[in-house]
Amino acid sequence: xxxxxxxxxxxxxxxxxxxxxxxxxxxxxxxxxxxxxxxxxxxxxxxxxxxxxxxxxxxxxxxxxxxxxxxxxxxxxxxxxxxxxxxxxxxxxxxxxxxxxxxxxxxxxxxxxxxxxxxxxxxxxxxxxxxxxxxxxxxxxxxxxxxxxxxxxxxxxxxxxxxxxxxxxxxxxxxxxxxxxxxxxxxxxxxxxxxxxxxxxxxxxxxxxxxxxxxxxxxxxxxxxxxxxxxxxxxxxxxxxxxxxxxxxxxxxxxxxxxxxxxxxxxxxxxxxxxxxxxxxxxxxxxxxxxxxxxxxxxxxxxxxxxxxxxxxxxxxxxxxxxxxxxxxxxxxxxxxxxxxxxxxxxxxxxxxxxxxxxxxxxxxxx
Amino acid sequence: xxxxxxxxxxxxxxxxxxxxxxxxxxxxxxxxxxxxxxxxxxxxxxxxxxxxxxxxxxxxxxxxxxxxxxxxxxxxxxxxxxxxxxxxxxxxxxxxxxxxxxxxxxxxxxxxxxxxxxxxxxxxxxxxxxxxxxxxxxxxx
Numbered sequence: 303x304x305x306x307x308x309x310x311x312x313x314x315x316x317x318x319x320x321x322x323x324x325x326x327x328x329x330x331x332x333x334x335x336x337x338x339x340x341x342x343x344x345x346x347x348x349x350x351x352x353x354x355x356x357x358x359x360x361x362x363x364x365x366x367x368x369x370x371x372x373x374x375x376x377x378x379x380x381x382x383x384x385x386x387x388x389x390x391x392x393x394x395x396x397x398x399x400x401x402x403x404x405x406x407x408x409x410x411x412x413x414x415x416x417x418x419x420x421x422x423x424x425x426x427x428x429x430x431x432x433x434x435x436x437x438x439x440x441x442x443x444x445x446x447x448x449x450x451x452x453x454x455x456x457x458x459x460x461x462x463x464x465x466x467x468x469x470x471x472x473x474x475x476x477x478x479x480x481x482x483x484x485x486x487x488x489x490x491x492x493x494x495x496x497x498x499x500x501x502x503x504x505x506x507x508x509x510x511x512x513x514x515x516x517x518x519x520x521x522x523x524x525x526x527x528x529x530x531x532x533x534x535x536x537x538x539x540x541x542x543x544x545x546x547x548x549x550x551x552x553x554x555x556x557x558x559x560x561x562x563x564x565x566x567x568x569x570x571x572x573x574x575x576x577x578x579x580x581x582x583x584x585x586x587x588x589x590x591x592x593x594x595x596x597x598x599x600x601x602x603x604x605x606x607x608x609x610x611x612x613x614x615x616x617x618x619x620x621x622x623x624x625x626x627x628x629x630x631x632x633x634x635x636x637x638x639x640x641x642x643x644x645x646x647x648x649x650x651x652x653x654x655x656x657x658x659x660x661x662x663x664x665x666x667x668x669x
Numbered sequence: 670x671x672x673x674x675x676x677x678x679x680x681x682x683x684x685x686x687x688x689x690x691x692x693x694x695x696x697x698x699x700x701x702x703x704x705x706x707x708x709x710x711x712x713x714x715x716x717x718x719x720x721x722x723x724x725x726x727x728x729x730x731x732x733x734x735x736x737x738x739x740x741x742x743x744x745x746x747x748x749x750x751x752x753x754x755x756x757x758x759x760x761x762x763x764x765x766x767x768x769x770x771x772x773x774x775x776x777x778x779x780x781x782x783x784x785x786x787x788x789x790x791x792x793x794x795x796x797x798x799x800x801x802x803x804x805x806x807x808x809x810x
Contacts, residue, residue, distance in 0.1 A: 407736060422739070451739065606736055609713035644714040644734070647758055 303356075308400075309393035310354045317354065317390060319383040320347040326377035326387070331597040332370055332604070335614035341370055343377035343387045350394055360394070362403045368394050369405040370611070372604045373484060374562040374597035388602075395486035407607040408485035415490050419476040420446045421606075428453055430460055430472065438471035441506040443497075443520070445513030446477050447636040455636050455655065458662035459512050459539055465665060466546060470510065473500040480519030485603045494525045501529060508535040510542050512658075514563035514570075514635050515601075521568075538564060539658055540634045544573040548581065550664035556582035557628040558657075559619065559642065560595035561635035574634050574657055581664065582630075588622045596622065598633075600641035616645030623652055632657045670792050672799050676703045678769060682788035683795060684745040687802075689769065690788060693776070696751050697785060700773040701733065701740075701764050704799065708806060709735040712761045715774060716742070717753035724748050724777060726784065731775075733764075745788055748779040 305311045326343035327333050333342035340349070349367060352358045373388040381387070398404055414423045427449045442463065448456040463470050479493040497520075501509055509529075511517040520526045520536040530536070558578055564570045571592045579585050590596045599605070599615025620642060623631050631654045633639060642654045655663075670677050681689040687705035691698045701709075716731040724730050724744035731742040754773050756763055764772035779785070789798050 609711070609734075609736060613713065648717055648719070648753075648755060 305354070307353070307360065307394075307397040309350065309390060309397050312393050313386070313390045314354060316385050317347050317350050320344060320351075320381075320385050321383055322348065323382060325380045325382060329376040329380050329594075329596075331372055331374060331376065331599055331615040331618070332611065334596075334618055335599065335611045340367060343381070343385070346371070346387070346391060347385065350390065360398055360401055360403060364398065365403055365405050368398055369408065369485070370604060370608050371602050372562070372597050372599060372612075372615070373602035375566040376562075376594075376597060379566055379593050391602075392484055392486070395484075399486035404486055405603075405607045408487070408603055411485065411603070411606065412482060412487045415477055415479065415482065415493065419493070420450060421477055421481065422446060422450045424450045427474075428456075430457055432460065432472055434473060435471035435504070437505045438469050439507055440468060440470040441473055441501050441504055441509045442470045443475055443478075443501075443509050443511045443513070443516055444472070445511060445516040445636065447640055448512040449475075451640050452636040452656075455639060455659045456512055458659040459656070462543075462658050462662050462665065463510075471504055471506075473504065475500065478516040478519040480515060480523060481603060483523075489523060489525050491525065494523075498526065498529050501534060502532060506534065508537060510537055510539050512539055512636060512656075514538050514561050514568065515637070518563055518567055538568075538570065538634060540564065540570065540574040540577065543658070543661070544576045546577075548577070548661055548665075550581060550661060550668050552582050552630075552664060553584060554582060554629045555584045555586060555627060556630045556632060556660075557586050557588050557623060557626060558591070559588065559598065559631055559633040559638060560591060561633055561638045562595070562597050562601055564634050565595055566593055574632070577657060577661075578632055581661065586626050586628060588619075589625060590622065598638040598641045599645075600637040605637070605641055612641060613645045616641045617647075620645055620647075620650060624650060628652055630655070630660065632660055670795060672796055673803060675707070675799060676769075677795050677799065679792055679795075681769075682745070682785050682790045683798070684743060684788055685798070686741070686743050688742060688745065688774075690745045690785060692782065692785060695778070695782070697746065697748075697777045697779055697782075698773050699745060699775045699777060701768050703768055704802060705740065706764060706768045709733070709738055709740060711735055712764045715754075715757040715761045715764070717755065717758060718750050718775075720750050720752060722750040724750065726787075742774070744777075746777065746779045746784040747781070748777045750775055751778040752776040
């Protein structure tokens, strides 16, 4: 029988690989927050098998299941059969959108990005008091969260680059648009082209991003291939800073939260730790770290569409911080900072910030 | 006062970014008004500054979020935070449920209680302001 949907054409064999063992359930952040087996990867694979078998059809009834996934890839990392769950979920979401069944938050985001330059529909981006230079060795690409939600983190990152005498410039950046593909839509070509043109116009040899998700998008998406074809290197600021002698240190007990986009999705675990260990000899790992790190709950559009569950996921992560008694939680993702910060209870006295922000604050103390 | 489906109690004072203020002894209680509540939708996060945080009238001191919307909270008077509604930490939806009651946000110890008079107050002033606000924000929302 001919497959009805693209997700089946692309991933039928992988979906059938799911042996229903449930290893994914133990690590799924959505299951952890909701305790609903239908929402973990096994539940989602069973459901898509039912669709492939023609027993149920894609419809609005499946929105909550298929659109409530942070695409953190914990399931895939722990799957003995190697089922590529995030890719399957993204393909199924495309089919859902094609038949008109989409979470309203994501439909709204797609519309917003047709009219605005960022996912928040904000009209004015902060310029951080810096002139945009016509040419520079590096472009600093902040990302939507860094420009409109975690401005302090971006300001701090720029101040650190200034201190290190890095030849960089900001550009009139627009949303990298990667999130659209995650939630069932096509990448917005106009946004992509704008970023490519503005980066190339600076003659920069590399783009330093403050956002691991933007780094992934610019590095991996086919639509950004023209940028890479010109030899422009894309790196996250954690990669850029790892070899610098920053000349600051702290005695505080510091831990590190691996962002899914930098860790499981890009395999970047040691670069941030290399920097943090230089700053903070009293570094301690969370109970789950490296590829086993718990997701903060913000990815895959879940923060926008299922905010309560998203914050509950972040609270689970913060319990691990309490357990080890850390005073500072560092991470390399503004979305993680934002969600973990929103989830932090008043009684939890630890600080949550990006590694770069922490470096900046230590530099300020030293001056 | 009920105006165009917005409930704006007469006895309250209003900060122009749609936060209400009510004198209570030597403190001011503050929360989000019905206009902002309806425009914002489901509130998912309220920043709750520590007691003692100093406030400068007109300066941002906290934020509120609903999905993709981020609201800034500005100090209605000079003073300091005396209390924050800790219930909002785990149940920010109290603002949606009852923005003038259990959904209150902060208690402020003002430097000078008379500064509350600089806020919007009284049927006529509030109605005039709301007409402008509806034209600016609410149409087509």
